[in-house]
Amino acid sequence: MKTIDLEKLVRPNILALKPYSSARDEFSGAEGVFLDANENPYGTLNRYPDPHQKDLKAALTEIKHVPAEQIFIGNGSDEIIDLIYRVFAEPGRDSVIVCPPTYGMYEVSANINNVNVIKIPLTDDFQLNINEILHKTTTDPSVKLIFVCSPNNPTGNRLKDVKVLVENFNGIVVLDEAYIDFRADRTYLPKIQKYPNLIVMQTFSKAWALASARVGVAYANAGIVALMDKVKPPYNVSKLNQEAALKALSLRHEESTRVSKILNEREFLIEKLEELPLVKKIYPSDANFLLVEVSDADHIYNHLVNKKIIVRNRHSQVENCIRITVGTSNENRLLLSELKNLSL
Numbered sequence: 482m483k484t485i486d487l488e489k490l491v492r493p494n495i496l497a498l499k500p501y502s503s504a505r506d507e508f509s510g511a512e513g514v515f516l517d518a519n520e521n522p523y524g525t526l527n528r529y530p531d532p533h534q535k536d537l538k539a540a541l542t543e544i545k546h547v548p549a550e551q552i553f554i555g556n557g558s559d560e561i562i563d564l565i566y567r568v569f570a571e572p573g574r575d576s577v578i579v580c581p582p583t584y585g586m587y588e589v590s591a592n593i594n595n596v597n598v599i600k601i602p603l604t605d606d607f608q609l610n611i612n613e614i615l616h617k618t619t620t621d622p623s624v625k626l627i628f629v630c631s632p633n634n635p636t637g638n639r640l641k642d643v644k645v646l647v648e649n650f651n652g653i654v655v656l657d658e659a660y661i662d663f664r665a666d667r668t669y670l671p672k673i674q675k676y677p678n679l680i681v682m683q684t685f686s687k688a689w690a691l692a693s694a695r696v697g698v699a700y701a702n703a704g705i706v707a708l709m710d711k712v713k714p715p716y717n718v719s720k721l722n723q724e725a726a727l728k729a730l731s732l733r734h735e736e737s738t739r740v741s742k743i744l745n746e747r748e749f750l751i752e753k754l755e756e757l758p759l760v761k762k763i764y765p766s767d768a769n770f771l772l773v774e775v776s777d778a779d780h781i782y783n784h785l786v787n788k789k790i791i792v793r794n795r796h797s798q799v800e801n802c803i804r805i806t807v808g809t810s811n812e813n814r815l816l817l818s819e820l821k822n823l824s825l
């Protein structure tokens with residue numbers, strides 16, 4: 482069992498912070514005449530939402546087997562990424578390691594928070610350059626955080642050396658599992674009990690089909706969650722969002738049906754894409770998208786846009802690659818027929 486000194490990792494001002502105490506912190510009962518929060522007594526969305534998202538956390542506890550005090554709910558994962566910087570990284574002094582090609586928000590959010598970004602690119606087979614990362618973390622005490630994404634966006638593969646990283650780095654490892662529901666057997670979630678420096682992020686935006694609701698989840702040791710709770714805006718997750726997530730969890734069979742449909746369609750797409758001459762390589766994917774190397778990414782991207790089919794041009798990250806999200810059967814067939822026309 483690894484131990485870390487959380488008080489040394491956290492920013493001193495956050496450690497000392499006395500958090501805002503909302504009306505719903507001071508009285509949290511459900512029944513009564515509520516004249517404490519300056520709410521409007523009329524309407525249906527007139528009351529402030531539960532700032533601790535108790536019902537949603539209880540539902541997640543049942544499904545994920547993680548106690549409520551180890552669950553943090555954010556207004557999307559993007560809020561969680563920002564909060565992690567604000568809790569742990571001193572602006573103008575501390576550093577984060579990110580491993581491109583990967584999700585762009587880790588770097589943007591660091592820039593917003595004036596946190597120094599150290600880029601250690603993935604290897605040619607899109608795995609962590611573990612030696613270089615560990616060398617950096619042992620020689621540069623400014624490194625407080627590492628963000629890794631597995632399955633990784635935009636490459637689609639899982640990273641092998643997350644365990645080595647968590648065991649050997651004494652700062653915080655944030656493992657973004659936004660796509661793990663498409664490969665649920667490989668989650669690192671149970672490892673938060675063993676590694677107090679591990680934050681596992683998941684989201685309702687992908688497999689749970691709730692991108693517009695904005696609900697992200699972080700699982701970590703209770704000390705980290707308590708720090709994030711201190712810093713978050715009191716009512717960061719609206720009642721509408723909480724209810725949408727709860728409803729999705731209560732209809733779990735729908736999630737698994739959606740996931741298996743998407744996985745079947747992904748295999749169909751791979752099979753058909755492989756037949757096209759303009760497709761040079763399809764990278765293996767454990768997610769709901771495919772990174773595809775094509776003959777000319779800019780040209781193919783523009784052609785598809787003209788046909789009102791929008792893929793993501795990732796040429797700036799991985800040469801001549803486009804990222805294709807797996808759509809409905811109909812959408813995938815439209816894409817394939819346009820690509821076929823282009824091959825003629």
Ligand SMILES: *Cc1c(COP(=O)(O)O)cnc(C)c1O
Pocket residue numbers: 556557558559560584630634657659683684685686687692695696697
């Ligand atoms: C889509 C995605 C997310 C989800 O972000 P939300 O703010 O929860 O919608 C997080 N991380 C990665 C890598 C993603 O691709």
